[in-house]
Amino acid sequence: MRVILSGGGTGGHIYPAVSIAKEIKRHYQNAEILFIGTERGLENSIVPKEGFKLLKIKVRGFKRKLSLGNVAAVKESFAGLFVVSRIIRDFKPDIVIGTGGYVCGSVLLAAAFLKVPTLIHEQNAFPGVTNKILARLVDVIAVNFPEAQKYFPGNKKVIVTGNPIRGDILSISKEEGLKEFGFSKELPLVFVVGGSRGARKLNESVLQLAKQCITKKSFQMLHMTGETQYDGIIKQYGREGIAMDRKYLQVRPYLHNMPYALAASDIIISRCGASTLSEITALGKPSILIPFPYATGNHQEYNGRALEKNGAAVVILERDLNADILYSIAADILNKPEKANLMRIKSKELGRTDAAFVIVKAAEGLVHKRGV
Numbered sequence: 001m002r003v004i005l006s007g008g009g010t011g012g013h014i015y016p017a018v019s020i021a022k023e024i025k026r027h028y029q030n031a032e033i034l035f036i037g038t039e040r041g042l043e044n045s046i047v048p049k050e051g052f053k054l055l056k057i058k059v060r061g062f063k064r065k066l067s068l069g070n071v072a073a074v075k076e077s078f079a080g081l082f083v084v085s086r087i088i089r090d091f092k093p094d095i096v097i098g099t100g101g102y103v104c105g106s107v108l109l110a111a112a113f114l115k116v117p118t119l120i121h122e123q124n125a126f127p128g129v130t131n132k133i134l135a136r137l138v139d140v141i142a143v144n145f146p147e148a149q150k151y152f153p154g155n156k157k158v159i160v161t162g163n164p165i166r167g168d169i170l171s172i173s174k175e176e177g178l179k180e181f182g183f184s185k186e187l188p189l190v191f192v193v194g195g196s197r198g199a200r201k202l203n204e205s206v207l208q209l210a211k212q213c214i215t216k217k218s219f220q221m222l223h224m225t226g227e228t229q230y231d232g233i234i235k236q237y238g239r240e241g242i243a244m245d246r247k248y249l250q251v252r253p254y255l256h257n258m259p260y261a262l263a264a265s266d267i268i269i270s271r272c273g274a275s276t277l278s279e280i281t282a283l284g285k286p287s288i289l290i291p292f293p294y295a296t297g298n299h300q301e302y303n304g305r306a307l308e309k310n311g312a313a314v315v316i317l318e319r320d321l322n323a324d325i326l327y328s329i330a331a332d333i334l335n336k337p338e339k340a341n342l343m344r345i346k347s348k349e350l351g352r353t354d355a356a357f358v359i360v361k362a363a364e365g366l367v368h369k370r371g372v
Contacts, residue, residue, distance in 0.1 A: 001031045003034070003363070004093040004107065006036045006107035007100050007103070009101040012274055014037075017097070017099040018050050019165060020099070023164070023360045035054045081110050088111055094370075096108060097363060098120045098121070100123060102130055108138060109137065119363055129297075132151065138157070140366060144160075147306050161355045161359050162278065166279070169263075177261065189219070192221065199271060205326045206269065210249055221249050222252070223252070262280070266334075270288075270290070271289070272295075277307060283347075284345070286313070286347060289313050291304050311343060312343055
């Protein structure tokens, strides 16, 4: 099987594509896989590191408001179409798969015009502009959240697959996770994910939780601040008189062993990126979610609400977030084992661990239908 994958810009678009590529390789050891991305996206570091070939094209995203930048974007997109068309003709893929981001617009558009089978995957509960446009042209639309189906009305090509997750997420036990950080299995662990770049208000709002962690010693806490905010948050811990006791409280700028932290945790406090929520639900973890208020189309709130309405999470909008509210909600879950257990069950019910497999099977169906 010969496959072109495209998805770029952010990890939320790239990692699902990498998971799909690995699943294809698992089924077809001799499969030839080519990624198409841009010079500017994170795919430049992620894709080669995962062992896949990456070709880069020149395209840029459109701004939602009218601007001169959009004129340049149109020019680059048309030029990109010609480049991609040549790549597709040379590579001769059996199928082209897109996982979002503006780069996959040109790639899927060219593939559709060249009559190559196409599939797109939408990670968010509120679809992005690129996928909404491509939906009219592609053969199959795979969605992570059932809630996304309504944005593709009357489209019989939509399948609910969940979001492909990293394989190591499911391979680590809670005990292994706790041991990795030196935490006790006797106390619950709250894991605060500030994000790789940090989330200032979220980071500041957990100080009350950290203070209670150290004084009451009834739970443990792991706080990943994000590299850009680590120094400032550490200073705030000092001003608040919160002593660092690694037995109960650990603060890190970034975690390269994220699967261990997720496995070890009992409650996760996080933003609402689709990949993060997919990992949270795959593991069946209760969560407190604070959507990034400036996400495109407010898609993070849509993602978080999808978990909340099913009883798997509590959503706090950033404008309502403060230390007292966050501590109150976290304490309510920590002090009510029945509530925590119900949230755990509901979270697990939403989790999909077979998303990459289902997407590959859908891709296989398209290829076989074409008679390859």
